[in-house]
Amino acid sequence: MKVMKWSVIAMAVAAGTSQMALASSQSESKGFVDDSSLTILNRNLYMNRDFRDNGAGGTDARGQSYREEWGHGFIGTFESGFTQGTVGVGVDAIGLLGVKLDTGRGRQGNGIFPSVEGDDHVADDYSQAGAAIKFRVSNTVLKYGTQFVALPVFSTDDSRLLPETAVGSIISSSEIDGLELNAGRFTALSAQRESSRDSLSLNEINFIGGTYAFSDNFSTSLYYSDLKDAFEKYYGNVNYNVDLGGDQSLAFDFNIYQSEYEADYVGTTSDEDNTIWSLAGTYAFDAHKFTLAYQQSHGGVDGVGYIYGDDGNGTVWLANSIQYSDFNGEDEKSWQARYDLNMASYGVPGLSFMTRYAQGWDISTPTGEGKEREWDVEAKYVVQEGAAKDLSLRLRHAKYWSNSDYAPVYQSSDLTDVRLIVEYPLSIL
Known part of the structure; x- marks a missing residue:
């Protein structure tokens, strides 16, 4: 497997070397100040989850069946330009602030605010x-x-409300047209609801790894990672x-x-492994998109197949990773049908x-075959012009079910997840 993957990378590099190298970004630098930018993303998030079975498959010690939180976040990002010369130097900075607007004893727990006083309260x-x-x-x-x-x-x-952050180093190179290479080492990872530098104890x-675009329509990616003492x-x-022509693709x-x-x-007493893959096909015409996807997992432990989170909670680039579930159980098979509508074509x-x-279905659990399903509905509007340009309003609704064999593994057998997200980006520089 390793030989095959690295052979493909070698082929991609060889193909790229026959093309003209990209113009140097550093030679076009305008300087540290002139290329600088400062943006503040205002994000207002309301989220509730209604567990109709006493919470977490009936195993929640608090018996919490309803979680509701509302907050406002400020995500500030400063990106300087690079100094001129052969080696450009710059500085980037991140500032995050989350403010609680509403929640209370017995209603917290959606992973938005830090817990205090033994999970009975959350920070303001x-x-x-x-x-x-x-x-x-x-x-x-x-x-x-x-x-x-x-x-x-x-x-x-x-x-x-606020994103995870990581501390470490990464090198990204695009010296060859169509080829992007990345390598990195990180030693700290902060959760979305925490203030400490390494709350996830990375x-x-x-x-x-990297990505190679053979053409505008065809690209491939290959990556390898090693999380110390884990996987x-x-x-x-x-x-x-x-x-396909005629606004079809x-x-x-x-x-x-x-x-x-x-x-x-x-x-376990021996090493375990998991292979999970997904294939999605999308047909688009005019304002409409129809997507069908199939995903399959092989292997795992006690109902859990593909594991992520210690390497970032966004590390699940699979077709059936949707609003609530990722359909990543041990030996799980899953399919998805999706429809998108862009109302621009209708004025x-x-x-x-x-x-x-x-x-x-076919999820291997300690008690039998697990099954799950989810239905999502989402609406979004982005203001196109005027003083509120780029203001976006997004409503997300998910309904999730699983059988009793999978509920202890995946936290709940019956819930709804509702999120209202309002975002407004401000460009300062």
């Missing part, structure tokens, strides 16, 4: 700040410090788009993870709708 506010230094030579950038990361084997999550993760992961992706997206877990990490630019249904 929480914050975090960090910076990173960066260096650029030609089209290669080395960055060290606090940052957001979005790679298939290490990805900071941004599904709550030991150390190292990764390497190794291999990731592959193939993405292919076909223009087809898109295919294939993702696969191979994970090898250490025995001490999963609590309402900025307004869109989405609905999808997913179902999973």
Whole structure:
């Protein structure tokens, strides 16, 4: 498996070397100040989850069946330009502030605010700040410090009020046209609801990989990661788009993870592994998109198949990773049907709708075959012009069910998840 994957990378590099190299980004630098930007994203999030079976499959010691939280977050990001010269130097900074607007004893628990006083209360506010230094030579950038990361084997999550942050170094290179390479080492990871530098107690993760675009319509990705004393992961992706003409297109997206877990990490007497893959096909015409996806997991431990989170809660780049469930159980098979509608074609630019249904079965659990299903509905509107330009309003609703064999593994057998998200970006520089 390793030989095959590295052979494909070698082929991609060889193909890229025959093309003209990209123009140097560093040679076009306007300087530290002139290329700087400062943005503040205002995010207002209301979220509730209604567990109709006394919470967490009936095993929640508090018997909490309803969770409701509302808060406002400020996500500030400063990105300097690079100094001029052969080696450019710059600085990036992140400032995060979350403010509680409403929740209370017995209603917290959606992973938005830090818990205090033994989980009976949450903090009124929480914050975090960090910076990173960066260096650029030609089209290669080395960055060290606090940052957001979005790679298939290490990805900071941004599904709550404030995003996760990571501390470490990453080098990204685009010296060859169509080829992007990334390698990194990170030693700290902060959860979305925490202020401390390493609330998730990341030991150390190292990764390497990249993406090669053979054409505008065809690209592949290969990545490898090693989370110390936990697991190794291999990731592959193939993405292919076909223009059918007349506002019609087809898109295919294939993702696969191979994970090898250490025995001490999963609590078994021998090493375990999991392979999970998904294939999605999307047909689009005019304002409409229809998507069908199939996903399958092989292997795992006690009902859990593909494991992520210690390497970032966004590290699950699979078709059936949706609003509540990821359909990543041990030996699980799942399918999804999705429909998207863009109302711009009907005279309402900025307004869109989405609905999808997913179902999973054949999940191996200690008590029998687990099953689950989820139905999602979403509406979003983005203001197109005027003083409120780029203000977005998004309503997300999920309904989830699972049988009794899977409920103890996946927290609940019957719930609804409702989120109202309002975002407004401010460009300061």
